[in-house]
Every structure is written in C-alpha cells, then in structure tokens.
Amino acid sequence: MSDTAPPTAAVAVSRPRVNPVTKLFAPIPATVALLLTLDWVSAATALACGLLLLGATGLLNRSAWLRSVPVLIGAPLTGLSMVLYGAPSGTTYWRFGLIHVTEGSVEIGIATCLRVLAIALPAVILFLSIDPTDLADGLAQIVRLPARFVLGALAALRMLSLFADDWRQLELARRARGVADRGRVKRFFGQALALLVLSIRRGSKLSTAMEARGFGSDVRRTWARESSLGGADFVVAILALLVGVIIVSVSVATGSWNVVVGA
C-alpha cells in the first residue's frame, strides 16, 4: 500500500459503497431496543423507520420482497399463536380448550407480529444485498477475524450452491435404481446422507486445491481487495443508532415502554 496503486488496480472490481460489515451491524441498535421491551409502539416505530430507510436506499425492490416471503408469512403466524395461547388478561373474547383469546393476548399478538417483522425484515433485506466475498474481506480486514476461518467459510458457502444440483441428481439416480416408489422418509434420510458424503469428498478436494495455492502457509497474507470504512459507513452507523434512540423515545413518550428483562 506504500506505493501508488496502478490504474489497473483502481478499476479491478467495483467495491460496494457501504461496507458489508456496516450492513451486518446496522440492525443491531434497533434489535437491542426491541429486545428490551414488549410493546407494539416500539415495534411499529422500528418497522416504519426500517422500511423508510431501506426504501430511501432503493433496497426495497421486488426481489427483496419476494425473498422475504418467509418472514412475511412467519410473522403473522407467530402473532396468531400469541393471540391464541398468550398470557390471558382483560376481557375474554373466545375460549376453546387451551385456546384463550383475551384483550391482552390480542395486544401481545399484534406486538409480536410487528416485532418479528421489525427485526427480521431489515436484517434479511440488508443481508441479501451483501456479496459474500465482500463480507469476508470486511470480516477479515475490519473485524479482524482469522483469515483461515473467514476464507474457509466463504469456500464452503460457494460449495453450498452445488447442493441443489447434487440433490436433483441423487433423486434421479434413485428413480433409475428402482427404489423411488416407496419409503419416502427413509429415502430422504438416505439421500441426505449421500449428499453429505458427496460434499465431504468435494470439500477435501477443494481444500487440497486451496492448499496448492498457498492457503494456510506461514506467510503473512495480503488482501487483493481493500475493505475499509468510509463516509457512507459513518452515515449508516449514525442512522442506525438514531433509529434505536427514536424507538426508545417514542415508546417511553407514549407510555408504552414495557421492559421485559427479568420479567
């Protein structure tokens, strides 16, 4: 880094403006605030702030919504279970066996649904916008996690993408071998075991390939892609902290702050 970078290095690969490490840590203040209290006002505030900021940065696109479908379905379901089985208080609306729907349980249900959305939605959408290689660069160079660990995990992650193809191939092969008519559950576990065996074998080949390129030697490693924090990261960090402060303030000001710690 002492000498001036050649022009080729500058255009090598476009670097993300906001460091992935920042994105990874950005939801933390809001999450901590929401973990401290159990009320719907704080959750709604967090969700509103989250959607506003994500929308402003253009991350709330169609594919982000599509990929958060599990969260969008899971959150109301979690809320519903609280409505049906949550601690009863206030007016009883309906009672059937263990199910006990009350004023209190409905409130907890709504708060829970909002909390799950407020915590999971921004985290999922931010995480999906992160490139794994860039994140690995950041975790190693900024967070200073050990390079072996970070790069090993990165290589393993890339191998995961081959899983779907392998699984399909194993499925076809089982049909061809005449064993795909019965025993669905047993076959599933057998196939999962076969997938595991295949991955371990592939993993050991991959680690040889990595070693052959000097990975794990005693030489001090350099990084081809510099991962650093800049102005954009500072702005994101301030905004993230601000969201945390807003959540607590709104909740306390409206008198809904309801600390769960130790409860």
Next chain:
Amino acid sequence: MLGRPGAASPAAVSIRDWGWRHAVRTAWAVRHLDLSIAPGERVLLLGPSGAGKSTLIHALAGVLGGDDEGEQEGELLVDGDPPARVRGRSGLVLQDPDSQVILARVGDEVAFGCENIGVPRAEIWHRVRAALHAVGLDLPLGHPTSRLSGGQKQRLALAGVLAMRPGLLLLDEPTANLDPAGVAEVRDAVGRVLDQTGATLVVIEHRVSVWLPLIDRVIVLAPGGGILADGSPEAVLADRGSELAEAGVWVPGRAPQVAPARSIRASGRTLLHASELSVSRQQGVPVQTGLTFSVRERETMAITGPNGAGKSTLALAIAGLLRPEAGSLRAADILRQGAAPEPWSWRSRELLTRIGTVFQDPEHQFLASTVRAELEVGPRALGLPPAETRARIDDVLARLRLTALARANPFTLSGGEKRRLSVATALVTRPRLLVLDEPTFGQDARTWAELVTLLSELREAGTSIVAVSHDREFVDALADDVMELHPVRPVTLAEAGT
C-alpha cells in the same frame, strides 16, 4: 507488461530414495524413488493406476500434508527446499474443474494464490490480468466463475497458479473431464505459458497424444516403487509401448483392442419414438426443442455435441427420468410390456427391466456399503428370488472383473472400477434399453476397451443402447446412429444407417 506472466526462474526437482505411505494404508504409495528433473524440462509422468503418480505430484506441490496424513522417507526437494516450505514455487492444477474453483468472481479467484503468498496488493492485479491473458481468458474480472465451461474453469485454475509465478507447473490429469474443444484449449494455454515462462512442467495424463507436442521427457513409474522407464518420448514409447498400453496408457499408434465390428445389422423395430420433443431440467427452460427420432432394437445411438448442448438432459428424458417439456416420447409395446406409454410416468421399479441408466458420475447412483449389496438393490426392488439374484450378481461380477471386490465399499473403488460397477448395477436387472452418460470419461485405455467390448456384446444379445459421448473413438466403435446436438438451436439427427 500485459501478456508477460513474469519471469520466475524454472525450478529443479531432486528426489532421493523417497517414499510416502498414507496414514490409513499399510502399503507404500511410492517407495525408493530416485529422480532428478532439470530446470525447464517438460515431463510426462506415466504409470499404471496405483503406481503413485498422483501422490508424487501432490508431494511436489507440497500438499501431501504433515505427519498425521502419512509417513515420509528419503528426500524430495524443489530447488533445494521441501515443497511445503516454499509454497508458490510450484503450482498444481487438478482434474475436477468443479472442485478447484474457490471464489465467485474470476478476478478474485486468480488473485487468491497471490494473496496467500503475500504479494503486495498493487502487484496482485497486474499479475491477475497478465495470467488471465496468458491462458486466453479475456473476461471481465467480475465475471461469475459459476458460468464458465469446464475448459474455461481449468484455464482459470491454470491462471490462478500462474499468477503465483511458479517455477514448477504441476498438472494432474487436467483435461480428463473435458470435451475435445476443452482439451485443446487447456493444452494450448499450457503451451503458451511454458513458452513465456520457461517453467519446468510435470503432467500426468493417460492420453499421451494430448501432451506429446509439448513434452521432452517421459517418466514411467513402476507399480511396486521405483522407475520403469525414463527418456525421450520417442524412445520410451517405442521401447515400452506395449507394456504401457497393457497398463491402460493410450499410446499413439496402439489403439486399444476391442471386439470386432457388429455382425448383425439393426433389426429396425422401434422401441421408443420421440416426436417434436423438447427437454428441460427446469420447467420452462428447454435446452433442446423439436427433436424427432426413434430408438430401435439392437441399435446403438450416440448423442454428441459440445458442452451445454443439452445432451445429458435429453438422455435423462429418454431414460424416463425427466418429464418432457413438450412433444411426445412414447415407448412401443415391446418396451412397455404392459406399462403406460410414456416412460416418465412409469414407476421407479418398472424402469428396471425396461430402461437402465448409467450416470456420468457413478458416485451419484451408489446406495449401498458393499459392491454386492449395491448389485442387490435392483433385484430386491423387482422381488427376484434369492437364488436368481445371487446367480445374476455372480455373473455380472465376473463379467465386469469385480468378483474380487464384492465386499469392498463402492466409494473406495478406483475410477475405472466405479464405472464398471455403475454399469453392472444397470445390467443386473436386464433392461431392454441401456442409457449411458459419458461412459468413457476419464477412463484409461484398458477400461475403455472393456466397456466397448461389453456394450457391443450386449447389443449383439439384443439390448439397445443410447450413449452420450464426446469420445470420437467410442462413437466410431459402437454407434449405428449419431445424433449431434448444438446449443440453443436444435438440429435434427443424422441417421447414419438408414
């Protein structure tokens, strides 16, 4: 600067009474080896399977591992140092294109080795560009590695090694899994690199003709340890040609001996007819459309064409494993034997006696923990009586030279043995039609000849065969019909015999 991967002085190899034994084995993989390779020499390393070629090349790359991986004796030095101490002095390219791509982007992949050996950042990107240029991969640095063909992946691996500026280039069957175009791509890239860098080369490959234009020395390892032959390619191939061919090496001018050409012409009765057939792996994304053809009794149809033309997908559809995207694929009465007309709608068990499939990667289709148990899977699904099952398995084991391995674990077999077992699993239920995907990929000359002989015997006995293959010699030896597929734009078949 561009196009000059940079001068690293060629490395010398010196091996004195060297041996290596894997921790879990009792026998030495290599023993009592004495060998010197001068800087800049280009060596083809030959020997029967089990002679320790791979072990030696891994040792030269410094990736055999430490004391917990195995036991070493004697001395093996690259430029006077143990290879593990001078990582980057030698660079290794392995056989399987898919298991040596580490990162998601082309540029990062090439930079990986440089980072590991501590090359300064500013220098890395110069090297990356030069290395990619040298192997002829002029792609954007951000190009996804997952979208490369097999030949491109191998050239990428070569570039990744090259960027480390090794004095010793080590290639372990780098073209065994590639189609002919990919083989030429990689070989030519290696040739350019050697001309530019003058690096020392050691390459393992049993298809000798691929590397003959580049090499100036052939070393043949002996199975028990030591060296069988060492000298110029002409001298070694002339003196030891028949011995090498016997051991499974493809010696130029000594084609593997196979059974004589077919004696019966195709009878012509149709087993399977496809009309305007479209095939896909993913619903809505057909890789071939509008195919019309017939698979006939006692005939061998070869499906050829470049990578990505949809050959395997078509084969899986013919095998009744994938549902056609459009058009029809129907079995005639002689193949159906009472089952529904469309093979994809058959039950898994109904396929066994009708259509057998041999996958490209045998490991995908192994289900059991011993060779014999593997062969029992099909007969058990059919409900055959135990005596019949035993008789059939003994017969198949003997025919495919697997009898001695009946109790071995399928995953521990050699590449050739795995291939023979995967064919055996299909044969044991006696299907009318046998579908094979690249049956000769990466096989040595001996296994190749056995497969060709076996398949032609099967055909004589009445089995129909559909085989996907890049292998010119295989197609010439067996095919009655050749269907050549081209990517994207489908093309009708060329019916050779009719």
